[in-house]
Amino acid sequence: MNDMIRVTVWNEYHHEKTEKEVAAIYPDGIHQTIAGFLAKEDDFSIRTATLDEPEHGLCQEVLDQTDVLIWWGHVKHEQVSDQVVERVCSRVQKGMGLNVLHSGHMSKVFRKLMGTSCTLRWHEVAEKERVWVINPQHPIARGLPPYFEIHHEEMYGERFDIPAPDELVLISWFQTGEVFRSGCCFTRGYGRIFYFQPGHETHPIYHHPQVQQVITNALRWAAPIFEGSPVINGDWVAPLETL
Amino acid sequence: MNDMIRVTVWNEYHHEKTEKEVAAIYPDGIHQTIAGFLAKEDDFSIRTATLDEPEHGLCQEVLDQTDVLIWWGHVKHEQVSDQVVERVCSRVQKGMGLNVLHSGHMSKVFRKLMGTSCTLRWHEVAEKERVWVINPQHPIARGLPPYFEIHHEEMYGERFDIPAPDELVLISWFQTGEVFRSGCCFTRGYGRIFYFQPGHETHPIYHHPQVQQVITNALRWAAPIFEGSPVINGDWVAPLETL
Amino acid sequence: MNDMIRVTVWNEYHHEKTEKEVAAIYPDGIHQTIAGFLAKEDDFSIRTATLDEPEHGLCQEVLDQTDVLIWWGHVKHEQVSDQVVERVCSRVQKGMGLNVLHSGHMSKVFRKLMGTSCTLRWHEVAEKERVWVINPQHPIARGLPPYFEIHHEEMYGERFDIPAPDELVLISWFQTGEVFRSGCCFTRGYGRIFYFQPGHETHPIYHHPQVQQVITNALRWAAPIFEGSPVINGDWVAPLETL
Amino acid sequence: MNDMIRVTVWNEYHHEKTEKEVAAIYPDGIHQTIAGFLAKEDDFSIRTATLDEPEHGLCQEVLDQTDVLIWWGHVKHEQVSDQVVERVCSRVQKGMGLNVLHSGHMSKVFRKLMGTSCTLRWHEVAEKERVWVINPQHPIARGLPPYFEIHHEEMYGERFDIPAPDELVLISWFQTGEVFRSGCCFTRGYGRIFYFQPGHETHPIYHHPQVQQVITNALRWAAPIFEGSPVINGDWVAPLETL
Numbered sequence: 001m002n003d004m005i006r007v008t009v010w011n012e013y014h015h016e017k018t019e020k021e022v023a024a025i026y027p028d029g030i031h032q033t034i035a036g037f038l039a040k041e042d043d044f045s046i047r048t049a050t051l052d053e054p055e056h057g058l059c060q061e062v063l064d065q066t067d068v069l070i071w072w073g074h075v076k077h078e079q080v081s082d083q084v085v086e087r088v089c090s091r092v093q094k095g096m097g098l099n100v101l102h103s104g105h106m107s108k109v110f111r112k113l114m115g116t117s118c119t120l121r122w123h124e125v126a127e128k129e130r131v132w133v134i135n136p137q138h139p140i141a142r143g144l145p146p147y148f149e150i151h152h153e154e155m156y157g158e159r160f161d162i163p164a165p166d167e168l169v170l171i172s173w174f175q176t177g178e179v180f181r182s183g184c185c186f187t188r189g190y191g192r193i194f195y196f197q198p199g200h201e202t203h204p205i206y207h208h209p210q211v212q213q214v215i216t217n218a219l220r221w222a223a224p225i226f227e228g229s230p231v232i233n234g235d236w237v238a239p240l241e242t243l
Numbered sequence: 244m245n246d247m248i249r250v251t252v253w254n255e256y257h258h259e260k261t262e263k264e265v266a267a268i269y270p271d272g273i274h275q276t277i278a279g280f281l282a283k284e285d286d287f288s289i290r291t292a293t294l295d296e297p298e299h300g301l302c303q304e305v306l307d308q309t310d311v312l313i314w315w316g317h318v319k320h321e322q323v324s325d326q327v328v329e330r331v332c333s334r335v336q337k338g339m340g341l342n343v344l345h346s347g348h349m350s351k352v353f354r355k356l357m358g359t360s361c362t363l364r365w366h367e368v369a370e371k372e373r374v375w376v377i378n379p380q381h382p383i384a385r386g387l388p389p390y391f392e393i394h395h396e397e398m399y400g401e402r403f404d405i406p407a408p409d410e411l412v413l414i415s416w417f418q419t420g421e422v423f424r425s426g427c428c429f430t431r432g433y434g435r436i437f438y439f440q441p442g443h444e445t446h447p448i449y450h451h452p453q454v455q456q457v458i459t460n461a462l463r464w465a466a467p468i469f470e471g472s473p474v475i476n477g478d479w480v481a482p483l484e485t486l
Numbered sequence: 487m488n489d490m491i492r493v494t495v496w497n498e499y500h501h502e503k504t505e506k507e508v509a510a511i512y513p514d515g516i517h518q519t520i521a522g523f524l525a526k527e528d529d530f531s532i533r534t535a536t537l538d539e540p541e542h543g544l545c546q547e548v549l550d551q552t553d554v555l556i557w558w559g560h561v562k563h564e565q566v567s568d569q570v571v572e573r574v575c576s577r578v579q580k581g582m583g584l585n586v587l588h589s590g591h592m593s594k595v596f597r598k599l600m601g602t603s604c605t606l607r608w609h610e611v612a613e614k615e616r617v618w619v620i621n622p623q624h625p626i627a628r629g630l631p632p633y634f635e636i637h638h639e640e641m642y643g644e645r646f647d648i649p650a651p652d653e654l655v656l657i658s659w660f661q662t663g664e665v666f667r668s669g670c671c672f673t674r675g676y677g678r679i680f681y682f683q684p685g686h687e688t689h690p691i692y693h694h695p696q697v698q699q700v701i702t703n704a705l706r707w708a709a710p711i712f713e714g715s716p717v718i719n720g721d722w723v724a725p726l727e728t729l
Numbered sequence: 730m731n732d733m734i735r736v737t738v739w740n741e742y743h744h745e746k747t748e749k750e751v752a753a754i755y756p757d758g759i760h761q762t763i764a765g766f767l768a769k770e771d772d773f774s775i776r777t778a779t780l781d782e783p784e785h786g787l788c789q790e791v792l793d794q795t796d797v798l799i800w801w802g803h804v805k806h807e808q809v810s811d812q813v814v815e816r817v818c819s820r821v822q823k824g825m826g827l828n829v830l831h832s833g834h835m836s837k838v839f840r841k842l843m844g845t846s847c848t849l850r851w852h853e854v855a856e857k858e859r860v861w862v863i864n865p866q867h868p869i870a871r872g873l874p875p876y877f878e879i880h881h882e883e884m885y886g887e888r889f890d891i892p893a894p895d896e897l898v899l900i901s902w903f904q905t906g907e908v909f910r911s912g913c914c915f916t917r918g919y920g921r922i923f924y925f926q927p928g929h930e931t932h933p934i935y936h937h938p939q940v941q942q943v944i945t946n947a948l949r950w951a952a953p954i955f956e957g958s959p960v961i962n963g964d965w966v967a968p969l970e971t972l
Contacts, residue, residue, distance in 0.1 A: 093360060115356040115431050117336060132887045132908050136712040137581065137676045146888065158861045158900065159875065161432055166407050171887065171900060171908045179861050179900045179908050188358050189404055190623045226622040375644045375665050379955040380919045389645065401618045401657065402632065414644065414657060414665045422618050422657045422665050433866045469865040579846055599844040601917050603822060647918055650895050674844050675890055
């Protein structure tokens with residue numbers, strides 16, 4: 001029981017309530033679809049949180065009980081309060097894992113942790129994406145074939161304005177001529193961060209078995225190894241006279 | 244002339260005005276000492292800026308005419324206005340180089356670009372530091388011996404809470420039992436960032452020939468390769484029909 | 487049962503048979519001491535192999551049944567046959583993990599996989615080493631304190647002539663003024679490689695609890711994620727007409 | 730004069746002599762075409778060498794006078810003598826730069842320095858390649874647009890079995906659905922290595938202005954910063970009593 005990874009799936013939960021096309025794919029919201037396939041695994045205990053809840057569902061207590069946070073947001077980034085952003089980033093720096101999905105690249109949380117604009121090239125023509133595994137020996141690639149295809153996806157293309165990832169696991173090919181670093185690992189403080197590009201709301205991408213596999217793997221990879229406060233200034237580890 | 248690297252040396256310029264011990268080492272301020280040894284090089288055009296100047300000497304025009312910014316700050320980090328911090332970070336992301344010295348690790352600018360706390364272990368007993376070159380084939384190591392010594396320095400020790408550097412050039416040994424990643428390269432947006440640890444104000448460290456060599460090398464390394472705006476969203480690079 | 491990590495501990499097994507001082511510390515050989523502390527873990531199935539066995543104990547069948555190989559060698563590197571070296575390297579490239587200990591840095595296997603000389607600075611005065619954890623959020627650092635001490639160790643110092651590690655987990659401080667990247671992660675082909683510096687034969691280093699912890703962690707980290715042959719030339723993945 | 734970068738362009742020089750199609754594009758050999766466009770730069774002094782010359786044109790004296798070596802080979806890798814391979818690798822480890830082009834990925838030299846199989850996916854249908862710059866602030870990207878196109882190229886696709894590059898500068902898109910890390914930086918010993926994928930002999934790729942720009946930039950990047958012997962074992966840097 002104490003080995004369970006406590007996952008919180010966060011979603012801005014807007015398109016599903018306002019667009020029939022999206023609601024048809026995710027009737028209870030993207031967060032519930034993600035929570036649904038994660039629930040098939042034995043080692044996750046799962047809760048969800050959304051923008052409209054008090055404190056966006058991310059009060060300190062919830063975060064303190066979260067090992068890995070999944071983040072999906074798109075058009076409501078600016079409505080996430082700075083206080084919650086600060087709380088989430090601080091919790092990551094102290095050890096919580098973070099999996100940022102698709103348009104979450106422009107979330108305040110991700111941009112603050114990266115220190116860059118996180119912009120990219122994009123267009124939306126429902127084209128084919130092929131996701132290539134370039135690091136098959138990485139835990140996030142466990143069980144994946146050499147590549148998998150998503151038949152209709154929004155294009156995200158380079159240059160993706162992120163710091164060089166610590167590890168690059170996936171690179172995507174798009175039919176219209178672009179490439180994208182679609183699976184990127186980072187650490188910030190004691191927290192492990194994975195950015196994963198697939199997931200446009202108008203396509204059934206979180207129903208895709210390999211997409212589900214990547215998210216599942218990434219949660220296990222991002223689960224905390226060490227938790228603590230980074231501030232250790234002034235700690236006299238080794239007085240001069242002891243040598 | 245157009246190949247000159249335009250350098251701005253920024254200093255909070257406080258200790259030199261309030262502490263005799265520091266004034267004896269840097270009578271005109273740390274910034275003037277740094278500007279002085281840089282002036283011996285043919286390829287730098289140099290200006291300085293300090294905290295007490297209007298906009299801390301870093302108005303948009305000055306930054307736009309700066310290729311690489313050197314940053315020294317210590318006890319006045321919180322007095323640097325958020326507007327200037329934002330302006331500096333934005334300019335780095337668009338291509339300006341940044342060399343952060345010593346206690347600048349806790350500056351608002353460096354922390355914002357790193358996305359971490361940037362804390363470290365420290366104490367001050369005027370101990371010996373030995374700076375080891377672990378990447379002698381890096382441009383920032385040009386002309387350095389296998390190691391150099393600083394006879395009296397404040398100790399900065401691991402764990403230094405930074406993202407994994409893109410390149411690690413220097414590791415320091417301290418007499419009291421600590422190690423430190425003392426020369427670290429990063430990129431953020433189009434800007435190249437070098438953090439260099441030596442430089443406590445109560446020791447004549449910026450008069451040290453190898454310390455001067457590292458700073459000189461780092462300016463050349465950090466000079467912009469590409470300058471531009473990272474925002475390219477919505478740019479239709481390759482319409483589907485052209486394939 | 488199928489989740490057991492199959493470990494083979496390889497030792498050149500020379501000093502223990504010829505030097506009383508070493509035999510006193512490792513009466514049955516370094517390999518047996520390592521196998522002994524690993525046997526306390528539930529998830530390892532362990533065998534040993536030594537230089538004097540036929541094919542050095544590393545026939546194809548043994549390697550095929552090995553998930554992670556530990557390598558300790560010192561003065562007999564040149565007596566390891568090129569055929570076995572080729573077999574080990576090939577198995578690593580196909581997914582087997584490899585943990586190289588101490589003087590194994592000069593083994594034919596490690597040098598072949600690194601592509602560099604793997605030389606370093608060294609001397610032997612039984613000095614103090616302090617091993618600092620600079621990447622506490624890495625699986626190999628699990629359960630470690632901020633640093634641990636080895637009271638008497640041979641000094642290994644920079645510059646260590648290796649490629650830049652994929653991840654740097656540990657940096658060591660030595661009493662005589664040197665630093666060393668003492669815990670380094672690499673991948674080659676599908677295999678994960680960890681180099682760990684402590685372990686001179688004249689000191690009881692493999693009896694040290696934190697040293698044992700690192701080796702235990704490293705085995706779990708290096709266990710194969712993916713196994714296969716790298717050769718896929720000429721495979722027509724996507725005929726032009728299918729787009 | 731002493732700032733000239735001494736370049737040696739090596740070519741196996743086989744296809745140009747046996748295939749009319751190739752000879753039409755490179756009448757004097759790929760090496761002469763490359764030497765030709767490099768000769769327009771002020772800071773290169775250029776010589777060429779080919780497989781059929783004594784010692785393949787790479788005697789010790791030539792290598793000692795070479796700052797950066799360009800390597801193009803395809804079907805004659807096995808005819809390069811092990812002695813010359815050893816000599817080239819040793820010279821790289823001591824500081825010479827190396828730019829490996831296209832099918833040179835399977836050369837003995839590159840494979841020995843990488844420690845991996847260096848295999849990849851490939852097919853030849855004269856398809857379109859689009860080379861994306863993902864690291865525009867890197868010296869090798871100087872002067873490049875966001876991407877450039879090669880209208881007909883052999884496809885090289887992932888997974889490319891190389892160690893994780895120190896820096897990834899270019900990623901290519903291929904019309905048939907593949908991606909490739911087409912511009913990769915490594916260091917081995919004191920030598921800097923750049924692998925650059927374009928260059929199939931049946932297409933006029935080394936006449937392409939951006940391809941020429943990359944090669945030109947890469948020579949400047951790979952020019953030696955430090956030259957020396959990596960062997961420093963047993964050097965007593967800091968006797969215990971001096972502390």
